[in-house]
Amino acid sequence: MPNRDTVRITTKDFYDFGSLWVFDATHLPYGCSVWPAFWSKGPNWPFDGEIDIVEGINLQKSNQMAVHTTQGCTTSNSIVQTGTVGFTDCSKGSGCTVHETKPNSFGEGFAQAGGGVWATQYDVAGVFMWYWSRADVPAELTSNASSIDISKWGTPSAAFPVTPQCNLTEFFTPQQLVLDIALCGDWAGVQSIYSSTCPGTCNVTGPGSPAYDNAWFEINYVRAYTTGGPAPTSTAATSASTGTGASTATVIATVTSSSGSVAPTGSGSGSSQNDTNAAAGLGATDVRAVGAVLLSVVAGGVLAAW
Numbered sequence: 387m388p389n390r391d392t393v394r395i396t397t398k399d400f401y402d403f404g405s406l407w408v409f410d411a412t413h414l415p416y417g418c419s420v421w422p423a424f425w426s427k428g429p430n431w432p433f434d435g436e437i438d439i440v441e442g443i444n445l446q447k448s449n450q451m452a453v454h455t456t457q458g459c460t461t462s463n464s465i466v467q468t469g470t471v472g473f474t475d476c477s478k479g480s481g482c483t484v485h486e487t488k489p490n491s492f493g494e495g496f497a498q499a500g501g502g503v504w505a506t507q508y509d510v511a512g513v514f515m516w517y518w519s520r521a522d523v524p525a526e527l528t529s530n531a532s533s534i535d536i537s538k539w540g541t542p543s544a545a546f547p548v549t550p551q552c553n554l555t556e557f558f559t560p561q562q563l564v565l566d567i568a569l570c571g572d573w574a575g576v577q578s579i580y581s582s583t584c585p586g587t588c589n590v591t592g593p594g595s596p597a598y599d600n601a602w603f604e605i606n607y608v609r610a611y612t613t614g615g616p617a618p619t620s621t622a623a624t625s626a627s628t629g630t631g632a633s634t635a636t637v638i639a640t641v642t643s644s645s646g647s648v649a650p651t652g653s654g655s656g657s658s659q660n661d662t663n664a665a666a667g668l669g670a671t672d673v674r675a676v677g678a679v680l681l682s683v684v685a686g687g688v689l690a691a692w
Contacts, residue, residue: 412501
């Protein structure tokens with residue numbers, strides 16, 4: 387069936403700068419024609435920005451992270467991060483992309499390793515994403531800790547700091563989180579891309595096809611923390627939402643030991659204290675929070691393509 391709609395789960399809340407989102411999964415959808423994603427968007431997509439935290443296609447073995455903006459935002463190869471830079475014009479179709487270099491970040495390898503955890507800092511200093519395979523997940527993220535110190539996490543997998551070439555605060559508004567599974571489409575279905583891991587051409591087949599035996603999410607949790615910025619605002623969970631709504635939720639967390647907005651320092655391997663990521667300085671970013679499941683997926687729940 388051409389132009390088949392995808393299934394999407396979207397948060398009712400929108401999260402402003404000063405937020406931290408943690409996504410823990412043991413299985414991600416994969417297989418020929420399969421295109422899953424965990425991402426964020428503003429109320430007026432695509433004009434209010436988009437952050438792709440987890441996104442992969444077909445039988446790829448690694449995750450791709452990205453930010454999407456309107457015209458006027460670019461990134462560079464000089465950013466300190468563990469991932470590798472792909473496209474650098476955030477207004478183009480692919481956005482500004484970074485490819486994960488750590489093993490087992492997508493596909494069969496991700497599942498065999500027991501999954502992993504992503505953390506995304508959404509801040510006035512920029513957008514920063516970390517990934518850990520199951521064996522390397524920080525203890526505070528496995529124990530539902532109410533206090534998280536991101537200064538211990540080292541260099542992010544992907545970093546999109548505010549720079550003269552792109553002040554992200556001018557391109558992004560409060561974001562809502564989205565979980566979906568698409569099939570084929572204008573990335574997974576492009577023949578030159580599809581044929582790199584899959585035979586033939588990209589076709590969507592019906593329920594029961596072995597092509598979709600692994601086209602499902604298994605999620606331990608999704609949590610949101612805030613560093614004391616504006617509280618999230620609630621709206622109906624619909625992709626057609628055009629405003630932030632009038633109902634204001636309570637602040638999920640506050641920072642008690644630091645002031646101002648901060649970017650992560652390059653404390654991991656190959657980092658430098660004077661790199662562009664560290665311009666704002668980390669300080670003591672002791673984030674105190676209560677974890678909140680944001681999506682309609684309970685611990686250990688499964689969302690499948692069919």
